[in-house]
Amino acid sequence: MNVSLTSEPLRPVVQTRPVPPALIEALSQRFGKQLSLAQVVREQHGRDESSFSVPPPDAVVFAESAQDVSDAVKLAAQYKVPVIPFGAGSSVEGHLLAVQGGISIDVGRMNQVLAIHAEDLTVTVQPGVTRKALNEAVKSTGLFFPIDPGADASIGGMCATRASGTNAVRYGTMRENVLALDVVTASGELIHTGTRAKKSSAGYDLTRLMVGSEGTLGILTEITLKLYPLPEAVMAATCSFASLAEAVNATIQIIQMGVPIARCELLDAVTVRMVNTHSKLSLPESALLLMEFHGSPAGVQEQVETVQAIAAEFGGDTFEWAHTPEERTRLWTARHNAYFAGVQSRPGCKVISTDACVPISRLADALLDSVLETQASGIPYFMVGHVGDGNFHMGYLIDPNSPEERATAEQLNHQLVRRALALGGTCTGEHGVGLHKKGFLLEETGVGAVAMMRAIKTALDPDNILNPGKIFEL
Amino acid sequence: MNVSLTSEPLRPVVQTRPVPPALIEALSQRFGKQLSLAQVVREQHGRDESSFSVPPPDAVVFAESAQDVSDAVKLAAQYKVPVIPFGAGSSVEGHLLAVQGGISIDVGRMNQVLAIHAEDLTVTVQPGVTRKALNEAVKSTGLFFPIDPGADASIGGMCATRASGTNAVRYGTMRENVLALDVVTASGELIHTGTRAKKSSAGYDLTRLMVGSEGTLGILTEITLKLYPLPEAVMAATCSFASLAEAVNATIQIIQMGVPIARCELLDAVTVRMVNTHSKLSLPESALLLMEFHGSPAGVQEQVETVQAIAAEFGGDTFEWAHTPEERTRLWTARHNAYFAGVQSRPGCKVISTDACVPISRLADALLDSVLETQASGIPYFMVGHVGDGNFHMGYLIDPNSPEERATAEQLNHQLVRRALALGGTCTGEHGVGLHKKGFLLEETGVGAVAMMRAIKTALDPDNILNPGKIFEL
Incomplete structure (x- = not known):
């Protein structure tokens, strides 16, 4: 099979379906103030953390119960109008974008x-x-x-x-x-x-x-x-390495040794600098592993000793400990905010995020060349990795008004995904396919598996009203 | 929804489809000596460890590659004839039975x-x-x-x-x-x-x-x-309890404490006796937990201390250790052969096996009454449990020629499953639905979920040739 990845559109295809006034009327009757047609509300429900921008949904229903969701879907189904579930709006793959128009069903009020x-x-x-x-x-x-x-x-x-x-x-x-x-x-x-x-x-x-x-x-x-x-004992530490390669190779060995480490995260030097600025920390600005160990006090001690020995073998510095729960929270909050630290580092930018995940032994092969290629391209980026899982993200920080930058970032993305697939990996470890990885999915699983997904979709949603246009083309 | 479980047939409905001579001829051409029509071979592929007996498949293909499987299915599909994959023949739920006739595809030679x-x-x-x-x-x-x-x-x-x-x-x-x-x-x-x-x-x-x-x-x-x-350290032990209730309640606490126990198995006194006879052991003939602990030496020691303390709280005897790898193998082989020990205890019997699994806190409620009911019924039985998972099996050892015994066993089975479902559990933890639990599945998941399963099946196998008659009716 020979699927051309360059066929992946740089902008999503928008093909909205008409929403008949009768549907809006019926939704209004049923939902009253739980229905919003306001431009600002629709726009808020028509974007996410992806780099795309398309017209917003035609209406938003604020569901408060399963019955609300059911009734909204039944009404939309009558008119074959799309429905798009909306939670926190934090997708990075365009899952929430109303590329075929329709009704956003916000379940944020169903928060019990x-x-x-x-x-x-x-x-x-x-x-x-x-x-x-x-x-x-x-x-x-x-x-x-x-x-x-x-x-x-x-x-x-x-x-x-x-x-x-x-x-x-x-x-x-x-x-x-x-x-x-x-x-x-x-x-x-x-x-x-x-x-x-x-x-x-x-x-x-x-x-x-x-x-x-x-x-x-x-x-x-x-x-x-x-x-x-909650584990009886928790210890969190950071460890700096002279090079990214050494940090990655230490990680590979930690996992291969079967250490039941609870967190094993990697930032490169560029990203540590962004995190320091954003979260007002002073982490050493070189390749950094952030780790956490869970277990009994003795079990945690054993894990720490094993990992310290491995880290030392790869030239890792002495562990810096986050001693108190507050210090740990500060460290992990900074890690969780790495995405936003990246965004903040280039005002006005949009992020194109990669999400490859490979078998652990191939992690260095997948990650190191991808970082080098990105650095060579001149596109600003951040790099964070759930490296214990063989999963890492490059965030290309593009000027949304520069078609050249978008094209370069997409080229980097394609090279990275091709490399990961060749190493036995997947194009997405945790973000999903959404609008942006449909071509990658086809290359990864092959035509047969995608055809099976389509057959299931068609059987369960014959009018293609449930979040249409995502994962694969029909 | 009100589904009558008593509608579950005591014998499977057999409705074979005609296998045209042209298909047999085509299979013969393609597969030569890999095709068998011999009665003894067909019969061997038409039964499993379930209590049912139906006519055997019409032919057996011994597949040696994916290409063989593909070609056999393509030929069968041309004639809309069923195909039934066959591995080791150890299903206990009638998965291998050719209730609609067809071709058994034996993958036993694909053993690389x-x-x-x-x-x-x-x-x-x-x-x-x-x-x-x-x-x-x-x-x-x-x-x-x-x-x-x-x-x-x-x-x-x-x-x-x-x-x-x-x-x-x-x-x-x-x-x-x-x-x-x-x-x-x-x-x-x-x-x-x-x-x-x-x-x-x-x-x-x-x-x-x-x-x-x-x-x-x-x-x-x-x-x-x-x-x-392979864990650095392994320790295996048995612990006897005065009553089944105490053994079960000790188990519940072990799991609720979060002990990462590797194996936590229960036999009642009746079953220990059968296992002793079959495997020539001398385990104490009362409610018995068989346990194994995996980890570092210190980690295993911690687990053992915690579990010993819990067992003592429930009146458990001192742990008996399986010291050597050979002793451990002997113990676990005996446990794995409990099914056959049960069968051997009543020559000529067939087994109707239950497989309920409940949330761990409800294990005593699910298990104890089911054992009491079985004892009251007079039907011989064995009882083994993967109790750490909330999963246990009653094996009703019925005379296959006694419709009364079968009916009584099915009645016990129904009561047990109803109890498990009412406690938030499932009718099958690990055996599958097969021929025997189709009514239970409907009661457990409801009509809507089974309708979704049917829609998927129909989309992916429109002529219903892949192991038809199993899991649900179409």
């Missing part, structure tokens, strides 16, 4: 933690709950939810993109941590996938089919997640 | 370990490799594959049923441990799902859609799995 089953290490939430709000709500139980994308994303959005973050190296991604879902289908019907049991062989895994389906197969209205006991 | 990537903790195998053969093949790398259903099942079959076993409490099930698949679809096309990257957000999760689909969506021809470092 419905049931904490501490005795089973599970929690059931509405989709608009954010990851920080969830952890606040369960704090008193001694449990926590580890998945932490950079933004304070909604749990619904995190399901939809199969998100992960800094703790995934130990705790897995949304794929491993969602037990059950309530989903409104394309016809407006409410279905249930899964139970609170830890494992099940009861039929097709609809839960995991929905996780990562980016709003194209259903709208999530209730989510049951795994929780974990 | 294709690529061991020790540096990435992954391995790629053909579907006919068994779990024991896999572990033999990777032993020299210091890695292992933890998933271990009772039988020496094939990896393909374990994918198809989303199997787990004794290590799942720590290492997860096939759901968590399959990275990528090659699949022959209903049209005979070969597709690829996933890469060797540890995580991905690249489109619909076809890998996990296939895992647990019981041969109804495709036939697996290549499987990439996660491997784990």
Whole structure:
């Protein structure tokens, strides 16, 4: 198969469908003040953290219940008008853009933690709950939810993109941590996938089919997640390396040794500088690993000793410890804000974000040349990596008004993805396909797998009203 | 919704489709000696460990490559004749039974370990490799594959049923441990799902859609799995309790405390007796926990101390240690053979196996009454549990010629499943739905979710040739 990646459009194709006044009238009747047609509200729901800009949705419904979602979808289905679920608006891949027009269904008001089953290490939430709000709500139980994308994303959005973050190296991604879902289908019907049991062989895994389906197969209205006991002991440290290569090779060995490290994050020198400026820190401005260890006091001590020995082998400096919970929070908040630190470093820029993930042994091959190519191009960038997972992000900081810069960034992106695929990796570890990686998906999985995805989509959403235009062309 | 479970047939509906001589002729031309029409071969491929007996498939193709599987499916598809993948024949739910006739595709000869990537903790195998053969093949790398259903099942079959076993409490099930698949679809096309990257957000999760689909969506021809470092330290112990309730409640507390126990298995006194007889052991004949601890020496020691303290709280006896690797192997082999120990205890019997799995806090509620009801019924039984996962099996040892015993066992089964569902659990933790749990699946997930499964099946296999009659009615 020979798929040309250069066919990937530099701007998304916008082909809006007409929204009949009768639908707006019916939505208005049903939803009253929960419906907004205001330009500012529509625009707010028609953009995300991606670099694209397209016309906003035709209307926004502020859903307050599964029944609201169901009724909105039923009305839209009558007129074959698109519906786009909206959580926190923090997608970096254009998931929220109304490329075919339609109704944005904002689930932000569905923000209740419905049931904490501490005795089973599970929690059931509405989709608009954010990851920080969830952890606040369960704090008193001694449990926590580890998945932490950079933004304070909604749990619904995190399901939809199969998100992960800094703790995934130990705790897995949304794929491993969602037990059950309530989903409104394309016809407006409410279905249930899964139970609170830890494992099940009861039929097709609809839960995991929905996780990562980016709003194209259903709208999530209730989510049951795994929780974990807060570790008895937590230690966090940074370690500087003279070169990026040494930091990456130390990481590879940490993972290959089977150390159950909880976080293993990499910043290059350029990015450390941006983070220092943004978060008012004074981290040493060279390649930096940020690590966290969870376990019993003795277990954590063992992990630390092993990792210190590996780091020393690769010329790593002495560990700098974040001693108090406050210091740890400061460190990880700075890491989570690396994206915004990058954005701030070039006022007015937009970010094109890469998200390749490769088998751990190929991480140096994938990452180092990609950084060198970027530096050679002259495009400003930041580089952060969930390197324990073999996943890293280049953020190309482009002038949105410069077609040349966009083209250069896309070229870098293509080279990076091709390299990752050749090394047995994936074009997206955690951000999703959205508008921007449709060509990459085809190259990665082949025509047959994408045809199977299309067949599923067509079977479950025959009128293509659920977030159309994302993941693949129909 | 009100679904009557008593509508579950006590015998499967057999409705074979005609297999035209032209298909047999074409298969014979293509496959020569790899095709068998012999009665004994067909019968061997038309039964499994379930209690049902139906006519065998019309022919058996011994596939030796993905191309063989593809060609066999293409020929069968031309004539709309069913194809049933066959691995080790160890299903307990009738997955292999040719209830609509057709061609059994035996992948047992596809038994090569294709690529061991020790540096990435992954391995790629053909579907006919068994779990024991896999572990033999990777032993020299210091890695292992933890998933271990009772039988020496094939990896393909374990994918198809989303199997787990004794290590799942720590290492997860096939759901968590399959990275990528090659699949022959209903049209005979070969597709690829996933890469060797540890995580991905690249489109619909076809890998996990296939895992647990019981041969109804495709036939697996290549499987990439996660491997784990052999733990530095392993300790295994048994602990006896005066009552089943105390053993179960100790288990609940072990899990709730977050102990990363590697195995936590329960046998009741009746079953210990059967195992002692079958495996020539002298385990104390009362409720028994079999446990294993993996980690660093210090980590294992910590786990053992915590669990000993919990066990003592519930009146558990002093731990009996399996000191050597040979003693450990003997203990776990005996546990894996508990099913056969049960069968041997009543010559000529057939087993109806339950497989409920509940949230850990509800395990006592689910398990204890089910054992009492079974004892009251007079039906001989065995009881084993992957209790760390909230999963347990009653094996009703019925006289296959006694409709009364079958009816009583089914009644017990229904009561047990209803109880598990009411407690937030699932009807099947690891065996799959097959022929026998279709009514239970409907009750568990509801009409809407099963309708979605049907829509997917119909989209991907419009002529219903892939293992028809399993999971749900069409």
